[in-house]
Amino acid sequence: MAVPWSSSDLHLDWQPDGGRRGLAEALRRAIRDGRLSPGAVVPSTRTLARDLGVARGTITRVYADLTVEGYLYTSQGAPTRVAATGAPPIAPPEEKIRPRAAPWVPDARWDLYPGRPDLSAFPRAAWLSAARRVLQDAPAAALDYGDTRGPAALREALARYLARTRGVLADPGRIVLCGGFKHAITALGHVFGELAFEDPSLPEFRTMATLGGARVTGVRVDEHGLQVSELDSPVVVVTPAHQYPLGVTLAPERRTALARWATDTGGLVIEDDYDGEFRFDRQPVGAVQALAPERIVYAGTVSKTLVPALHIGWLVVPRALAEPVRDALAGTGWRPPALDHLILAELLNSGAYDRHVRQRRAAYRRRRDRLLGALPPGFTPTGISAGLHLMLGIPGTSEEEALATISRHSVAVDGLARHRMAEQREPGIVVGYATPAEHAFGPALEALVTALREITA
Structure with a gap:
């Protein structure tokens, strides 16, 4: 039977009757397979001999053989290590040079795919500082399983923040923490059984609602936002501040009509306020939730303000739904990551979160302005007043051909067609100008503009 290498928790494929040669080959395989990585310290001859029950001289000879072969290297007074040339690279060279942004993002050199912020702008120092304060001050009880709604400290901080910045009517008892909007919409689909989505809207969210057991329908969007008069579903998911992907803002009269529809019919609105903090050209548009707080579920995340990886x-939910929504979220197997939640609460309470949002708002506005100033004639941008993306109408060609041209210039963008639930009408491309790191935005913009000029040539 194989003998486990207990000193480093590495199992060697080695039979005791294989002798010195068998042990040497087992170590070679461990190095070639990457189980012993370059630079890793191997156990001393005394330790390994004791663990495997063999003579120390046997281990000494095996190490000497592998050192001559280039698998190990030794230095006087230092432990024996795996040589850098002893293992193959873990990933192909092209993946190490240009890692794929995300599984759903087209493989391209320049990433202008919408839906993500500049990941390199994550406030690491502020997060680490907040983490230190939390770990110094948090009582031991905070490290337990905790409240399934999330820590009270974060729910209290969010209630203050959302009331101040988004006009949301909330108290900590109405707030339930979740693992992001995909997690929320899966659970809400299970609770409600039928959801209407804006058409167009992000297809990934519709898929998650379906996986939660909901029947999904569509409601058209025009230049004034959701066509409330066409609602024929008990629950509707909307992006009123900055419709995704068209970028329009729900008109004031339709905001009022939507709240009235929910109140008069007993319907429910799920308001996805995914980028409400980033408004550039006029005063922020407050959340619709304040118009009918007992008929509207307000949803937000840090995926655009900080990073998706958190x-x-x-969810800020009507009081009657707090318990069923909490149970549905817990039923997915998810549990609140209490430490990360406490760190976010500290960022909110200290003002560091607000400072970061202000900095990013200014940076993204500068990028948007650069993009608008560089667009070739013929391309009509919409959704430019807010957010991290805009949509471009395409002149004189099909969406498929335009995307192919942009792809040939190694730029990743999204198309409008895949967001449609009904028949495709006008073509368009969705550009996420927030995504690249600061040093990469200029070259990415140049590549996109070159492709756009080729489309209209």
């Missing part, structure tokens, strides 16, 4: 989101 998987932190929240």
Whole structure:
């Protein structure tokens, strides 16, 4: 039977009767397979001999053989290590040079795919500072499983923040933490059974609602936002501040009509306020939730303000729905990551979160302005007053041909067609100008503009 290498928790494929040669080959395989990585310290001859129950001289000879072969290297007074040439690269060279942005993003050199902020702008120093304060001050009880709604400290901080910045009517008892909007919409689909989505809208969210067990329908969007008069579903998911992907803002009369529809019919609105903090050209548009707080679920996340990897989101729910929504979220197997939640609460309470949002708002506005100033004639941008993306109408060609041209210039963008639930009408491309790191935005913009000029040539 194989003997486990207990000193480093590495199992060697080695039979005791294989002797010195068998042990040497087992170590070679461990190095070639990457289980012992370049630079890793191997156990001393005394330790390994004791662990495997063999003579120390046997281990000494095996190490000497592998050192001559280039698998190990030794230095006087230092432990024996795996040589840098002893293992193949873990990933192909092209993946190490240009890692794929995300599984759903087209493989391209320049990433202008919408839906993500500048990941390199994550406030690492502020996060680390907040983490230190939390770990110094948090009682031991904060490290337990905790409240399934999320820590009270974060729900209290969010209630103050959302009331101040988005006009949301909330108290901590109405707030339920979740793992992001995909997680929320999966659970809400399970609770409600039928959801209407804006047409167009992000297809990934419709898929998650379906996986939650909901039947999905569509409601058209025009230049004034959701056509409320066409609602024929008990629950509707909307992006009123900055419709995704068209970028329009729900008109004031339709905001009022939407709240009235929910109140008069007993319907429910799920308001996805995914980028409400980033408004550039006029005063922020407050949340619709304040018009009918007992008929509107307000949803937000840090995926655009900080980074998606945190998987932190929240729902402000009508009081009657707090318990069923909490149970549905918990039923997915998710549990609140208490430490990350406490760190976010500290960022909110200290003002560091507000400072970061202000900095990013200014940076993204500058990028938007550069993009608008560089667009060739013929391309009509919409959704430019807010957010991290805009949509471009395409002149004189099909969406498929335009995307192919842009792809040939190694630029990743999204198309409008895949967001449609009904028949495709006008073509368009969706550009995420927030995504590249600061040093990469200029070259990415230049590549996009070159492709756009080729489309209209």
